[in-house]
Amino acid sequence: MNNFIELTNISKHYGDKVVLERMTTQIAKGEFVTLVGASGCGKSTFLRLLLGTELASSGAITIEGELIEKEPSSERGIVFQKYSVFPHLNARQNVALGIEFERSVGLGRLFGAKRKDAIDIADAWLEAVGLSSSAELYPHELSGGMQQRLALAQALVKKPKILLLDEPFGALDPGIRKDMHELVLKLWQENQLTVFMVTHDLKEGFHLGSRLWVFDKRRNDPHAPNRFGSTITFDIPLNAQNATRNHQDLEAIKSEMHIVSTT
Amino acid sequence: MNNFIELTNISKHYGDKVVLERMTTQIAKGEFVTLVGASGCGKSTFLRLLLGTELASSGAITIEGELIEKEPSSERGIVFQKYSVFPHLNARQNVALGIEFERSVGLGRLFGAKRKDAIDIADAWLEAVGLSSSAELYPHELSGGMQQRLALAQALVKKPKILLLDEPFGALDPGIRKDMHELVLKLWQENQLTVFMVTHDLKEGFHLGSRLWVFDKRRNDPHAPNRFGSTITFDIPLNAQNATRNHQDLEAIKSEMHIVSTT
Amino acid sequence: MQRLINRSPSRPLRIALSIIPFVLILLTYQISSGMRKAENEQDKLLPSFTEIASAIDRMALEPSKRSGEYLFWRDTQSSLSRLVKGVSIAAFIGLIVGLAAGAIPLIAAPLKPLITAVSLIPPLAILPVLFIVFGLGELSKIMLIVLGVSPFIVRDILQRTQELPREQLVKAQTLGGNSWQIILRVILPQILPRLIDAVRLSLGTAWLFLIAAEAIASTDGLGYRIFLVRRYMSMDIILPYVAWITLLAFATDWLLLQLSRFIYPWYHSEK
Amino acid sequence: MQRLINRSPSRPLRIALSIIPFVLILLTYQISSGMRKAENEQDKLLPSFTEIASAIDRMALEPSKRSGEYLFWRDTQSSLSRLVKGVSIAAFIGLIVGLAAGAIPLIAAPLKPLITAVSLIPPLAILPVLFIVFGLGELSKIMLIVLGVSPFIVRDILQRTQELPREQLVKAQTLGGNSWQIILRVILPQILPRLIDAVRLSLGTAWLFLIAAEAIASTDGLGYRIFLVRRYMSMDIILPYVAWITLLAFATDWLLLQLSRFIYPWYHSEK
């Protein structure tokens, strides 16, 4: 169970700009990794490497011992801050799409009994995320929070091994966020997911994660800010029990991050 | 000093939709009012009434006993979350613009010694917000935090009596936010401003304000959500000394708001 | 006193204001026409409103002596049918090519410079070449419209396709879609309302090319009639025809917008 | 194997791919031309490349016997000068009217419906009236371009002005600006780069109207020459002229883009 995902010496640079630098780590199956760090430090880039939309400049990523697929695939689900759902489909169709892709290779569209089947599955997932009563609504008729619920249902219908969340609640209200936290934790536990979630909110990171990563540059050359990249500077195992420990960590990282982000 | 701003029975509706309902309150000179509340509850609408870009549907707002001007004017400065600075002007020009408007009625542009003068004032304000070294840069060359600093300098150059801030740090990183808090508090004290600041971050509201308002609907008709509007449901005087009291309030409001935003 | 940039006219004032320029234009016309008529009773350049009315009557309400047809309606029908065919073909080409190139980088590479070049060629200047390819019948008129507007539509659709949020395509891939499925179920349905937008934008050009095409070789159509009666300067026919074309252009644009609002409500509330 | 929508060609491949269609077109032309020549040696419709080269030589490199001028260059100069004048005037009108209507609601109210109507009138259909209003000199040609493109530019600038973030105008007012100052210092400078965009978009139409105008009343210009030799079907002259127009259109577009990038770097990095 321990080496579900392995990163070996991963680096990523765009041209001259080094974004990520020599990251080596392992992630166990079922972990909930939260990623925090200053803006532009490479959190989304890291998710893109896991997702397969970007290739690492050097190093290797393996999942269950196999090199990662170089393209997004249905074993890795994703929810972005925005644009994660399709505006031209209603909630039910949004969720059913993943099933239709799988069961109708030619048209990506099911009819008759097969369609009925897909709708049933979709409705079950809408239920799971609390959107049963909004199945016929289009995304523009849903609030921001409901859209993100929908995006989660849509991703989970494919039963991904890994779920990647890039600031999924960044655009939501604090009040609504709390509900979403509960939902994500519930889904994580029920579906035995391995989750990577980027957040700007340290407290959120501590609250949700089973493990928290802080991304930062270990070295900094003030005359050539692009020369060095970020890596995981803190890797903190978390659990709901030792809340005090967590609180101390929170304060420590807060002051640390403050320094980082203003230099 | 007590009745610097007076609101008497202010309501605002758009067509059938009631946004704000019978608000009556007074604000003393030099207060720092922070406004929190669910999304869409009317916080920005309230700022727009103070700003003069919207007229109240009923009721009256007075400043120093006089009815509020029905248009934005230089006695009320504003900083929005975005678009507060002019992309075609560099930092110095952005700040100098307010002076140029005042001193060159025809062209809104100064030359020669007058220009020199305006630049000196602008540079002093850039210094005050910590942008001295970026005077020649255009907004697109500045980070989000620097742009908001610039927006503050730009507003303060007109020496407004009232400063309105509509989620000024909503798009910034937590790390950077902290610096901005310090800056705003410094500017507030140094310039004897009366500040209204909308925020989504309750903690920010408690940390910065001398008085915190929670906007919410007092009544709710589930079948006609537009029938009733928001008003100030909590009006909490704050000060740095009684931090415990503040903390209790925070928790109380948090659970309260949670209910509000999910109904 | 509010600033000028803050003052909006009330609804009745706005309506009044928007009518004024048209009234002024009609008045100017009537006066100019009257002046010319005073000099030469038979002046044809600026016919009086009565003359225009009688011309409309003759063209639209009485059967032609020669063919027994109501010329005005026949012209309208022919022109509209050409316009619809031409624009439909152009829209179809625009959709297929624009979508393919927008979605598949390997297709965009060879096509983009070609489309740019083609869109810059003035079609009216190479008419003879078009004739040998498409002949001189209905086809050539329709093809002139197609050539006139499809480069624009292709470019527009290509750009709109590339503007779709990257996130959506990534998401669709994580849902297991292959390229074809993603194009069919994610890109195409979102591009259709944008195609309507593109068509609306290109209608003006389409009319221009339609009129030009009908001037080249034709036996009916609004453009044909205008060019034919130009031979004896019947402005009493030309002016109502031009007004009619303007109205038709306006109506088609409006109808397309309503259609789009009706079929794609999600698109219009998105913006 | 990557999905088709994810596969991008490498730079050299892209260049190769983009050249292919042009090569294919030239080849098709050469073969068709050869086939027609085989049938009728005198065929003028698809002249051989040698014939085209000799026509270019004649028009561009040898002085005309009649006037001693290098016709090709004189035509280019006349057309470009008309185009520049026409487009400049249209841009100026578009800027003033579009900005005024976009910034001041009281001006937009009467103008918007009028502009919509005017933009829908096909100018080619009312040529006689235009020529009488503007005469037949240089002015009429320039005015036809102006009439053809200014409605578009006016509408575009109007829309762009209204699209400027409301927040900016509010902010400018809190800085004490009056309407005139705000227009001058906040709106105008931000609209100028958008004006360049609008001009770039309207260049194609401008060329269309230039060619049409030159075909009707002119004694020189690229459109005039094409019109003049068309009755002899001298495709050996028409084709290089068309290619040249295409190239000029491309070059003007490119130059405007570079100019805009150079003067308004903030505009281009904003997007």
Place this chain on the structure above:
Amino acid sequence: PFTSPAAHAQQQDQFSLCWSIYVGWMPWEYGDSSGIIDKWADKYGIEINVVQINDYVESINQYTAGQFDACSMTNMDALTIPAAGGVDSTALIVGDFSNGNDAIILKEGSTLQDIVGQSVNLVELSVSHYLLARALDSVGLSERDVSVINTSDADIVAAYTTSDVTAVTTWNPLVNEILSMPAATKVFDSSQIPGEIIDTLMVKTDVLQANPNFGKALTGAWYEIMAAMENSEEVRAHMGEASGTDQEGYEAQLASTRMFYSPVDAVAFVNSPELKATMEYVADFSFDHGLLGDGASDSGFIGIETPAGTFGNANNVQLRFDPSFMEMAVAGTL
């Protein structure tokens, strides 16, 4: 600009003339660029502005709308556009008539009868249309036996190369271009109705009456140009190039044009009774095709004055053939 020069023209010393590119009107270009027209204008103390308009119909429209005092056009267009539009016009100079310049060409078939049932591409309501009507008439056919497709003159050569087009009626240089193509048989041309398609310079009657010097200057200049043209290859080469071809091409067009190089011939032509008969044909054709306006009750609605007598309504004379200025040229009194 909407007001035309006063209907009852007064004396003026600035005049304008428009012309379009056609074999019989290229002399105006030569007269303008060689300075001959200026010379004659100076002689009479006036100024003449010569303007080239590429689009023939546009030039007549502009003349009819009052933008020009004189314009080159055919006898038929003079009747159907300015005269029918109430602009009383006088044929000051009769320069030539078409003697083969206008022709009917078939792709398949060798005689006019073969045209039955075909579509004929031509400029509708133009002299080509008239020629077709006259030709059909001459062999006992009528317009009903063919169908007419209005085709812009600028495109007619290219149109002929397509398989859609099997028959055309058009004028030179288009006729020569089309005849140079493989399948093209001329089955009828204007030499078979000689003197019916006449190229003239029309002047507004009131302007001419108030300003005889304008007429004198133009006539004087014209016949000086005619002399140069008749005698100098160089002049003809110049005209050829100005019309977009070369000397050879231009000479080919001249060959089918009966130029009146000498005023004597022109005067004789105008004075002959055939002119009146010709105009009657033209008026009939125009009336049949609705070209004389809504008010016209018969082909004589518009009076046409010729030296041999007036055709039609003498109270509504709008078109006049007046040889008096050309006679001055004969007499050498210009």
